[in-house]
Each structure stands twice: as structure tokens, then as C-alpha cells.
Amino acid sequence: MTQPVASIIIPIHNEESFLAGALAELQAGLAETGVAYELLLCENGSTDKTRELAFSLAEEEPHTRLLTSDLPDYGGAMKMGVLAANGPHIIVFDIDYSSVDFMNEALALLEDYDVVLASKLAPDTEDKRGLARQTITRGFSLVLKILFNTKLSDTHGMKAFRRKKIEPLVLQSRMSKDLFDTELILRAERNGLRIKEIPVVIEEKRAARSSILKRIPRTVFGLLRLRYYFTIESRRKPGSA
Numbered sequence: 720m721t722q723p724v725a726s727i728i729i730p731i732h733n734e735e736s737f738l739a740g741a742l743a744e745l746q747a748g749l750a751e752t753g754v755a756y757e758l759l760l761c762e763n764g765s766t767d768k769t770r771e772l773a774f775s776l777a778e779e780e781p782h783t784r785l786l787t788s789d790l791p792d793y794g795g796a797m798k799m800g801v802l803a804a805n806g807p808h809i810i811v812f813d814i815d816y817s818s819v820d821f822m823n824e825a826l827a828l829l830e831d832y833d834v835v836l837a838s839k840l841a842p843d844t845e846d847k848r849g850l851a852r853q854t855i856t857r858g859f860s861l862v863l864k865i866l867f868n869t870k871l872s873d874t875h876g877m878k879a880f881r882r883k884k885i886e887p888l889v890l891q892s893r894m895s896k897d898l899f900d901t902e903l904i905l906r907a908e909r910n911g912l913r914i915k916e917i918p919v920v921i922e923e924k925r926a927a928r929s930s931i932l933k934r935i936p937r938t939v940f941g942l943l944r945l946r947y948y949f950t951i952e953s954r955r956k957p958g959s960a
């Protein structure tokens with residue numbers, strides 16, 4: 720296989736009914752771009768047939784690989800993907816939220832930036848999700864601004880990185896699950912990486928699977944823990960805020 724330009728990472732968990740269709744659609748879109756890519760399906764903790772299905776889908780398609788680990792952990796899956804990637808550029812998608820147009824735009828921007836983020840709150844973003852989800856997104860962004868003084872608006876969307884720039888920060892990151900990517904992006908900002916947020920059209924391909932309300936207490940405690948980690952680190956390394 721030719722050396723990939725883009726390593727596309729997709730965390731997957733309990734996706735037996737959605738995976739095959741979504742992957743075929745994405746692979747067809749990718750083939751049209753002509754970009755040399757590898758696609759890393761990063762599965763962990765599934766209790767359905769996702770792993771077996773992903774294994775056979777990866778066998779059928781030379782650009783696609785399956786990585787697995789045992790415990791369900793979105794962040795752990797993303798980390799596993801970044802550390803196994805071969806391309807100079809990394810793209811992170813969800814199986815229900817991916818866009819070849821984002822990838823193309825991000826690959827061009829990675830000439831000048833280290834990180835490209837699809838922001839649900841960029842001025843020209845068209846967010847077609849319900850009001851409740853949009854409100855949660857705004858609330859989360861506000862909490863990040865208050866706790867971390869970040870200039871960024873969204874840490875949870877599609878992402879693209881220069882691999883060599885992000886690898887060391889992936890190794891430093893301590894949060895798991897859905898706060899891993901938030902930590903990683905905040906670390907990128909704190910370390911002076913060049914970050915570009917771009918607008919996107921957000922249209923859900925399926926209803927959200929997890930209860931946002933149940934996630935709120937865990938998220939709040941997690942963010943406070945992260946604030947504490949950053950404070951301790953900056954005391955050890957004065958001047959890094």
C-alpha cells in the first residue's frame with residue numbers, strides 16, 4: 720500500500736447495525752478524493768458483534784485496519800488510533816459524523832496549522848440539531864471558557880492534526896472517555912500549537928444514543944479534575960499558566 724497522507728481514526732463501540740453502511744458510504748467518498756489514506760477502526764468494549772463485523776470489513780478493504788482493546792473508552796480508542804497511525808496527517812471522525820469535505824479542507828489547512836477543528840459554534844456553522852443539544856453545546860463551551868480561559872469554541876467535533884505535533888500531547892493526556900479529546904485540544908492550545916476552527920453543517924445521521932443529562936455530573940467533575948491537573952502542572956513549570 721502506498722504511504723498514506725491521511726490516517727483517518729474512527730472510534731467505534733456497539734455499532735453492529737450502523738457500521739457497514741456508514742463505512743461503505745465514507746469509503747466511497749474517500750475513493751473519489753484520490754487522497755492516499757488509511758482508515759483505522761478503533762473498537763473497544765463492544766458487547767454486540769461490532770468487533771467481528773469490523774474485522775471482516777477491514778479484511779475486505781486494503782486501506783482499512785481494525786484496532787481493538789477491552790474496555791469501552793472513546794478517548795482510549797482515539798489514543799490507540801493516533802499512536803498506530805502512519806500518515807503525517809490525522810483525521811478523527813465518529814461513525815455517525817464524518818465529512819470528506821471537512822477532510823479535504825483540513826488537509827489544505829494543515830499546510831499552515833497544526834490542528835483543524837470543525838466547530839459547532841463557528842459564526843458560519845449551520846447547526847441543524849435540536850435546541851436541547853445546541854444549548855448543551857453552548858453551555859459546555861461556556862464552562863470551558865470559564866475554567867480554562869480557552870479561545871476555542873468546540874472540542875468535540877471532527878478534528879485534524881499534524882501527527883508529529885499531536886503525538887506528544889496524546890501521551891501526556893490523562894482524561895478518558897469523552898473528556899480525552901477536550902483535554903487534548905486544550906493542551907494543544909496551551910502548548911502554542913496553531914489551531915484553526917472552521918464552520919460546518921451539522922445534521923445528525925441518527926438520534927443521540929447517550930443521555931446528555933446523565934453525562935453532566937461526570938463531565939463537571941472531570942473538568943474540575945482537569946483544571947486541577949493543569950494548575951499542578953503549571954506550578955511545576957512556571958509561566959505556562
Ligand SMILES: Nc1nc2c(ncn2[C@@H]2O[C@H](COP(=O)(O)OP(=O)(O)OP(=O)(O)O)[C@@H](O)[C@H]2O)c(=O)[nH]1
Nearest residue numbers: 730731732762763791792793796813814927928929
Ligand atoms: N471505541 C469506542 N468508541 C465509542 C465509545 N462510545 C462511543 N463511541 C463511538 O463514538 C462515536 C460517537 O458515539 P455516539 O454513540 O454516536 O455518541 P452520542 O451519544 O450519540 O453523541 P453524539 O453522536 O456525539 O451526539 C461513534 O463512532 C461511536 O461508535 C467507546 O466507549 N469506545
Ligand SMILES: [Mg+2]
Nearest residue numbers: 815926927928
Ligand atoms: Mg451519535
